[in-house]
Amino acid sequence: MNHLPLIIKREYLSKVKNKSFIIMTILSPIIMIAFISVVAYLSQLNNDKIRTISILDESGKVASIFDNTENITYNKLGDMTLEDAKTLVTETSGYGLLYIQNNDTPKDISKAIKFYSEESPSLSTISKLERDLEKHLTLMNYRSSGIDIAQIEASKIRVDIFQENFVGETSSKTDNIIKLIFGGAAGYLLFMFIIIYGNMIMRSVIEEKTSRIIEVIISSVKPVQLMLGKIIGTSLAGLTQFAIWIILGSILITVVSAIFGIDMYEMQSPQQAALQQAMETPEINTKVQDIMQGFFNLPLTNLIIAFIFFFIGGYLLYSSLYAAIGAAVDNETDTQQFMFPIIIPLILAVYIGVFTVIEDPHGTISTIFSFIPLTSPVVMLMRIPFSVPIWQQVVSLALLIGTFVGTVWIAAKIYRVGILMYGKKPTYKELIKWIKY
């Protein structure tokens, strides 16, 4: 008798109807969005504040370069002593005082510039001042040494390497960054999915043990069926939750940005920042074009198919291990020692993905780890946007499936014995013995 659909249905419904699951599903995006909004709002508040910086320029050659900006108002002080200037700034509670001593050469001027303030000034303000001063003093230096500035400007050369592979597909830096984002997102998604829903499977196995229903159930169904039913049912619940998060999240983002007028796209992740930096070409049109181009340059079909297979394969591999752990112990506190060897390869995979694949997607380390089954789903998913040869993908997937079958077999053995064992925490030695029963 095949009860798998029945078990899947029960597991799915019991997860989805669970109060804490519902609350998590609805609250998580709200909390996330609220959090982001608060941060965005606060940093905007901070940016909106106009700072008054007084400038006491004894040389008389520098102050003129400072023009008021959105956030900074420059107050150029006339003839007065440094002490008077300090008192003035304190009394008018200005942000700070930029003091430029009178010296002959730009070099000497640059050595004696000071910033006085009540509190330590913000890093961005100081670096802006430094940048402006540097630029101006360099120019002054050129001029005083009789160098023709126009000539220097004219002889500057910008290099932009055009990338093309042997098949003739061109790509650009933007492409690479888009590839990184896609690969990183896919790998990270799998990682999160395994951690969250693997744990959920484990808890649900433990729950069956602690409620003592397990023997009743397995007098009706085979343990392997129960285990697979649990894994599939929980995964479906997980997919549901993910889908709701995405839908709810995007609705909330739209609503929140409409209400507060906050541009969410200003809130950037480091990758996005890198993307934007790479795209700092003057023409906006090419920017959009580049992104579109980069997107279509991705091996999309390959990416989607590989994502589905590696995601499912990797997830099932890990979740069967989680199920086996759940079966081996009586309560959640005992799971720690068994969780460790599972978490390690996962974290390793993400680290390799983040540090090695980005640096060199087809290097030795990236390649090796995209074949090792416990790390391959994450690492391979991160590599694929950079065009991995099909044979490598097939071999890696075959290894993954082979390991998955083996792991399910072992996990099922541990599960079968473990679910009927109560009372003591088993050792690794005992687990190996169970496999042999």
Place this chain on the structure above:
Amino acid sequence: MDNVLEVRGASKNFGSFTALNNVSITVPKGSIYGLLGPNGAGKTTLIRIINQITLPDSGSVILDGEPLQASHIKDIGYLPEERGLYKSMKVGEQALYLAQLKGLPKTVAKERLKYWFERLEIGDWWHKKIQELSKGMAQKIQFVVTVLHEPKLLIFDEPFSGFDPINANLIKDEILRLRDNGATVIFSTHRMESVEELCDDIALIHKSNKILDGKIRDVKRAYKSNTFEVGINSVNNSALEKELLDKFKTTPAHFKSLNNDLKLNIQLNENQKPNDLLSFLTSKGEVSHFVELIPSVNDIFIQTVTANNLQ
């Protein structure tokens, strides 16, 4: 009479530990079969083999004339000793789920559940969660779930634990009724008085081996020692005691009596007949008490297990 279940030479080892060593039992159709044994003897392993939870290393199980197979799951109802239900699931949903796992169609399961819930007066629990019920209430539901698919063979492991005397009695009556309706029951318990009351046959398992089995009557017959408990009042009780000691093997007896009787256990040998003893006694005085001592299941249990431990 047909046998519903035959276990032939079942053995099971867990590593170096032998849980069951060449155990055979035969359960006649329509009987209540007591499976007895001290803790850790191997009863649960045997029951799990019958339920196809564990596979035996060797030996076979025949259910209703066929070798045990997956389709027999629906023919067996099992109430394990370690039992429970999903705590956060509603009673009705849960019972339906478990019934469907046993192969019952949903509509049939629903009808039968209604019948049973009414019968046990638990109809209004349908929408309650198990965690809202008391232990005894949950046990009732567990019982219903076990018998709902009307299996040929019912296996109850300590069925009365968790019940108050009234509900235990109710469940006992239900078990008897199921037996009368044609089911066969295997009954594993440490409560010997219920074995005495319910079982037709018993098997005693000790240290992985079956050390005794058969009809209760036959077992008792084999274990009785031809001893009679006697109370008698004569003119000279001490003289009579001496006289009896010469003729028979006697030991002092202790039982409650209203008279100041001479109380003795008298064991007869093969040549001595109960009637001879009785007529001898009546010729000596007033007999107030004359009972053959039949060993209780409890006595047999303790006696065989202890004897086995000494070996």
